[in-house]
Amino acid sequence: LIVGIGDGEAFFASDVPAILSHTRRVVYLNDDEVVELAAAGPTLMTLNGTPVRREPTTVTWNLKSARKGGYPHFMLKEIHEQPLAVEHTLANRLIDDAVRFDRRTTRFLDRLSDDEQFIFIACGTAYHAGLVGEYMLEELARIPVDVDLASEFRYRGSRLGRRTTVIAITQSGETADTLAGVKMAKAQGAKVLAICNVMSSSIAREADAVIYTHAGPEIAVASTKAYTSQLTTLALLTLYLARKRKQLPAAQAKRFARGLAALPALLERALANEQAVKAVAAKYASARNFYYLGRRHNYPSALEGALKLKEICPLIHAEGYAAGEMKHGPIALIHKGWPVVFLATHSPVYEKIVSNIEEVRARKGECIVIATEGDAAIKRYADSLITVPRTDEFLSPIVVAIPLQLFAYHIAAANGCDIDQPPNLAKSVTVE
Structure with a gap:
């Protein structure tokens, strides 16, 4: 308040x-x-x-930022603001391929022990950002990470202490369950780092240190630019800790930093493909059930894509799964015409995703494939193809977020849904 x-x-x-x-x-x-x-x-x-x-x-921001600016919905405006939002997240932090945080955050990070326990807590879209961050930190910085829904973290009797760092991810900084989790962690002696968009919010004030995402005001209920800014912040944090702990070869660290610097331009290119995404959305606008499947870093992307669709188009049921889990239940529902969105960008598990696509095709499901530009081979497997620019595998969730958001938006628009204020949802969930 x-x-x-x-x-x-x-x-x-x-x-x-x-x-x-x-x-x-x-x-x-x-x-x-x-x-x-x-x-x-x-x-x-x-x-x-x-x-x-x-x-x-x-x-410090003005009222113009909280207006639609000629777009039909805040959500579409905020989708298109992502190149600038990510640029703001990177500004004064990624300098000459090195990561620099403010003095308070740097002091906090430099005091962490080598055997520090990391726990991400978050809700909704921010939880999906935490899942991506888990992959980044574990693989690049070699730091073990747990990711908890804040609403569960509070009640599962976690043993915390001085060697525990809880990282709270939140757009508003007011999410009730996340705030309660932060207070519980501090009461048990844990350290708290907040990744937050809103300055001076409750969680920002409670935390020992804060990395602000600087995404700007996000008005639409469904999070878009806050999500990609959270992912970018987690990538910066990963690069900083990986270098500090000497876990990343210099050449790989430099490539990763260059990939981060290129993100605003890559997001612009992904947005330039909006009409192609809109055409695919029109093709499936009458469908009422969707699966989203991904592996590794894009398993959380599948969860986020499904969440976006059912958030803003309550006529539709959508579920995201790790693609390897398809055989353990979800495949039973697939029949002729059932649309499945696949995240099939360049990665070490690319061939496995292709195998999953073939399994859906064998059951006459509709395969909507999001793949890397220039991937000629994938065309033969896709009923509908959406491409994104090539980037580092660890950064691909940031780029694929654009077509996932646009796909959900245009399906919801075609169905006449209240996109900015979906029924039964609120922007900041300040009650339990």
């Missing part, structure tokens, strides 16, 4: 955009605080009446 302080006036709201046309000076309320708005100005106090003095924070 926030209080906006204007010229002889004050405002009370749950989020900044609601009052941004009136003032940029805001005060954030902490837990167990109340505010009284009166003609003399706002008075902040604790529940037992103890006065609280807190200086206002100045919001």
Whole structure:
């Protein structure tokens, strides 16, 4: 909750955009605080009446950022803002192929022990970002990572301590379960790093250190640019820790850094393919069930693609799976015309994904394949093909997010869905 302080006036709201046309000076309320708005100005106090003095924070982004800007929906605007959002995430952090964080975050990371236990906690789309981060950190930095849904982490009796680092991933910084998980971790002596978009949010204030994603305000309920900015932040964190622990050969580290630097341009190229994605979406707009399948780094992409579709088009049921799990149940439902979205970009498990595609084709399912540009061989397996620019395998989830988001958006638009405010969902889940 926030209080906006204007010229002889004050405002009370749950989020900044609601009052941004009136003032940029805001005060954030902490837990167990109340505010009284009166003609003399706002008075902040604790529940037992103890006065609280807190200086206002100045919001640095403007109202234009919280308007559609000519797009039919905020979601489509925010999809197209991703090259700039990722550029902002990288700015002043990726310099001459090296990663630099602010002083507080650098001090936090440099004090971590070599046998540190890492736990990601998050909800929804941010949880999928954590799953991608797990692959990155374990394979490149050789750091063991657990990933927990924040709503489960709170209740499963985890043994935490001084050698545990909990990394909370959140767009809003207000997600109730994630905030509760952060408080629980700190109570047990664990360290907390937040990856967050909203400055001065509750989780940002609770954490020992924060890496802000700088994605800009995200208005649509379905997360798009916050997700790709979270993935980019996790890639920066991975590169920093991998180099610090001397786990990554210099040549590979340089290639990875160059891949990160190239991301804004690659996302622009992926967005340039929107009309092709829209045509594929039109072909399947009447379908009511979808599978999304991926392996390794793009298994979380399959989960995220399915979530995007069912978030904004409640007429449709969609499920994401690790492609290797298809034989363990999901394949039983596949029949003629059942659409399956495959993440088949260049990777060491490419041949296995092709094998999964053939299994679906044998059952006359419809194969929608997202593949790497220039992959001529994949065309013979795809009923519909969407291509993305080639990038480092570890960064491919960032690039494939674009067609997955556009595919969901255009199917929802074709079905007349309320894309920015789907039924039964909220942007910031501040209740349990």
